[in-house]
Amino acid sequence: MTDRVYVGTRKGLFEIARRTKGDWQIADVQFLGDPVSALLSHDGALYAALDLGHFGAHLWRRDGAAWRELAVPAFPPRPDGAGDDPHPWSLGKIWTLEPGLVNGRLWAGTMPGGLFRSDDRGESWTLVESLWTMPERRQWMGVAGGEQPGISAVLVDPRNPERIRIGVSTAGVWASDDGGKSWRIMNRGGMYNEYMPPERREDPIAMDIHRLARCAAHPDIVWCQHHNGVFRSKDSGLSWYEITAIRPSKFGFAVAAHPRDPNTAWFVPAVKDEKRVPVDGKVVVARTRDGGRSFEVLHNGLPQRHAYDLVLRHGLDVASDGTTLAFGSSSGGLWISEDAGDSWRAPEGRLPPVNVVRFAI
Amino acid sequence: MPTVAFTRALERFLQAPPAEVAGTTVGEALGAAFAARPALKGYVLDDQGGLRRHVACYVNGRPVRDRIRLSDPVATSDRIYVFQALTGG
Numbered sequence: 001m002t003d004r005v006y007v008g009t010r011k012g013l014f015e016i017a018r019r020t021k022g023d024w025q026i027a028d029v030q031f032l033g034d035p036v037s038a039l040l041s042h043d044g045a046l047y048a049a050l051d052l053g054h055f056g057a058h059l060w061r062r063d064g065a066a067w068r069e070l071a072v073p074a075f076p077p078r079p080d081g082a083g084d085d086p087h088p089w090s091l092g093k094i095w096t097l098e099p100g101l102v103n104g105r106l107w108a109g110t111m112p113g114g115l116f117r118s119d120d121r122g123e124s125w126t127l128v129e130s131l132w133t134m135p136e137r138r139q140w141m142g143v144a145g146g147e148q149p150g151i152s153a154v155l156v157d158p159r160n161p162e163r164i165r166i167g168v169s170t171a172g173v174w175a176s177d178d179g180g181k182s183w184r185i186m187n188r189g190g191m192y193n194e195y196m197p198p199e200r201r202e203d204p205i206a207m208d209i210h211r212l213a214r215c216a217a218h219p220d221i222v223w224c225q226h227h228n229g230v231f232r233s234k235d236s237g238l239s240w241y242e243i244t245a246i247r248p249s250k251f252g253f254a255v256a257a258h259p260r261d262p263n264t265a266w267f268v269p270a271v272k273d274e275k276r277v278p279v280d281g282k283v284v285v286a287r288t289r290d291g292g293r294s295f296e297v298l299h300n301g302l303p304q305r306h307a308y309d310l311v312l313r314h315g316l317d318v319a320s321d322g323t324t325l326a327f328g329s330s331s332g333g334l335w336i337s338e339d340a341g342d343s344w345r346a347p348e349g350r351l352p353p354v355n356v357v358r359f360a361i
Numbered sequence: 362m363p364t365v366a367f368t369r370a371l372e373r374f375l376q377a378p379p380a381e382v383a384g385t386t387v388g389e390a391l392g393a394a395f396a397a398r399p400a401l402k403g404y405v406l407d408d409q410g411g412l413r414r415h416v417a418c419y420v421n422g423r424p425v426r427d428r429i430r431l432s433d434p435v436a437t438s439d440r441i442y443v444f445q446a447l448t449g450g
Binding site for chain 1: 370371373374375400403404405407408409413415416445446
């Protein structure tokens with residue numbers, strides 16, 4: 001049974017512990033006052049990426065009880081020939097941290113769109129230059145009104161850790177089958193962009209990949225919460241088809257995939273685009289158990305009147321048991337379920353805006 | 362030698378005491394301070410070696426002109442002060 005969940009907020013890292021069935025409480029607070037942009041609990045260590053407004057991005061690791069600052073991913077000197085590069089050669093923030101499934105390896109997806117690799121548990125980092133120096137990278141678009149693209153998801157294939165898929169807001173899904181030496185865009189179609197001019201509606205590089213999630217036991221099954229809806233792939237992201245049964249709306253940011261059942265996934269829908277609030281002021285989770293053919297709208301224990309909580313890309317997670325879930329909102333809501341989403345409870349307290357929710361993996 | 366002092370706001374993350382350092386430009390003086398305390402550099406400079414967007418650097422109470430290459434000259438009696446620009450909420 002999972003008994004810990006880590007919540008990274010705009011004002012610190014909160015560790016939520018399970019005391020008894022259904023009873024989760026804030027057990028610890030770290031980095032109080034500092035924005036946490038990414039978290040990873042893996043192999044006995046907890047990693048926290050900070051996004052300090054004035055003083056840059058920083059990365060810390062806790063082994064046992066002691067926190068220590070690590071090296072932070074850094075871009076190489078900007079070459080003279082990069083004059084027309086629209087994106088800065090300087091780390092904005094770490095947006096996602098994932099284990100590489102090789103001893104000591106980690107991947108960090110960042111703004112402004114650099115992917116970094118560590119082979120020593122985050123002590124040092126190397127920019128994946130093959131991705132950063134691609135001419136196509138200059139076509140990547142900024143996210144959330146900002147100027148910087150962001151790598152919102154990194155999926156490592158458990159069958160072969162050289163096979164990596166990344167999702168980018170806004171630049172589509174990219175693939176490497178050689179550990180990051182070479183990259184190609186996944187472009188067999190299925191996704192579309194309502195917000196682009198008609199001639200670029202199906203341009204794979206213009207896709208705003210809010211979040212990707214893959215079934216760990218069936219890694220070819222990948223779910224995508226896209227700016228324009230929900231999509232699913234059966235071929236590890238090469239081709240996609242739209243999931244139109246999602247309710248109460250198709251817009252959202254977060255998705256979680258069941259670790260063993262390829263047909264089960266969870267989403268947190270919202271009114272699309274210009275408003276970005278829950279439909280009818282009701283916080284709900286949409287769950288499919290049949291591969292996206294139908295959805296249940298789960299609301300037991302969630303606020304159903306005048307609730308305006310928005311759940312961002314990294315705000316929803318499912319534990320390795322497949323039944324414990326948690327999600328947090330941009331207005332500080334946090335809810336935990338121990339029954340795959342059938343019912344939810346909120347821990348006592350009022351949190352700062354939630355950026356990331358993470359169970360151990 | 363010029364002195365470099367850092368905002369006490371940084372003490373939440375690491376030690377940043379004032380220091381007398383060698384250098385004839387802001388960049389050289391800061392570089393000497395960071396040589397003694399390498400972890401401090403990333404809090405003040407971006408990946409390209411310029412001042413972070415929301416970090417301010419003053420010499421004798423006036424903002425430095427060159428925030429990218431840090432070429433403003435400093436004399437032995439000058440006081441360099443590094444602090445956070447007032448942004449955010």
